[in-house]
Amino acid sequence: MEVTSHLKWNPILADPTGRRQSKPRTLGKTMVIDKGLGLHAFEDLLATSGDHLDMIKMGFGTSPLYPLELLRTKIEMAKAKGICVYPGGTFLEVAIAKQAIPSFFEMILALGYTGLEVSDGTIEVNRKLRNELILRGVEEGLQVITEYGKKGWGSSIELEELIETVTLDAQFGAELVTIEARESGMGVGIFDALGNCKDEELQQVLCAIPSQQLLLWEAPLKNQQVHLLQTLGPDVHLGNISTQDIISLEALRRGLRSDTLFFGTREE
Template structure:
């Protein structure tokens, strides 16, 4: 056998699930949280795993702390790899609280960000203001992702309120609605104080959501990713993935790891 014939893995080995779509994809999105990677480390991440990353979020309020040339370079590099780049929702919450939202939008457009996260994990954001931020971002040509849930330890998800909020966010122009879990994934939203998935809460949410493919679940821990893949299929949208876990998550999506070896179903198989 010629060596050239060995350069590509058989599909049965590269993707045993047979369902993983290539980029740009509309489901099975992976959002990575970058908490301060240097430019070289960021470039190495994309060189290795760009095909498995759809969105990079520069976590919380880290964006203003970068040297501007470094921040611009990271944003441009990600976009060249077909990855949407957004600042953390907390930064927009600060802009709201300081009454500098127009300046926030001007700056992120100048820097090259192509998306935003609208959230109220720390502040209280009324429905009118939430709609306005979503529409303003969309009107500026930005991809808008919203987030539901509070960052306070012990906070839970109200399934009916979540479904109502998600429906209105999407109607206002949001592309995806994210379920808050913070970067720790412990004691917030869907996950309990040990980081375990509250299965009854998940089932209650799914019964009320007519559009599961437009929901993203923050799931920074491996066990949480496994639970959501088993419950919702390999095309579940997952967020706040740590930079060192991108490849590992992709193996679980494809059934290339024992944790999900027998759970290689597509998202559509789980539509309610």
């Protein structure tokens, strides 16, 4: 077999935009949701897409459904690739509802999780408790990602509430605030029942917050990813990306697909 270790793509071909950061990135982070990958599929995911992946969320409350050693192995594999890995916020909501927060933290730390998602997508979490959970995560050395928005069909963004949430979450140590869109991307947050972006609401949000880079937009559908990239640029943070779409999203970010080819050709 011919050795290809000396080969390297011309940078202008690998990234026509010339602006894609290498990991650890501060711009253009990609979060993937793992809804039950086996060990071999997870290994393949990291082998093909690990360099283009910044965060892996073990979706909703799936963490206790894995054999513990398999889950620990997946976490360690992700960490070795410089990927933040964390349980879905719904699992923490279960812990809140069942008054099992100490046990929740004990287990996720023992398993080696490196991130924490604090959300109130299903239950109500008062501001005081939200602050305490963010602080607890920071004190434990976890990367804290919070989430704004309810998971119910037709839920929308309340601007004043969003501004307060983003401002206070950041003050207490959250690195990113996720804008809820669920796994479907339809009828939630900035997306209508067909999954199309409500641009007026998007612009209202952007005008209201101190920095676009505080937000991670859940955008599971390709048309949503393309629209947000075209509207906000290739450095937007995107989440709830399916495992099979990471490479195609990275191609969009770099101007290596027809939808965003202009990223690599326009003058800055």
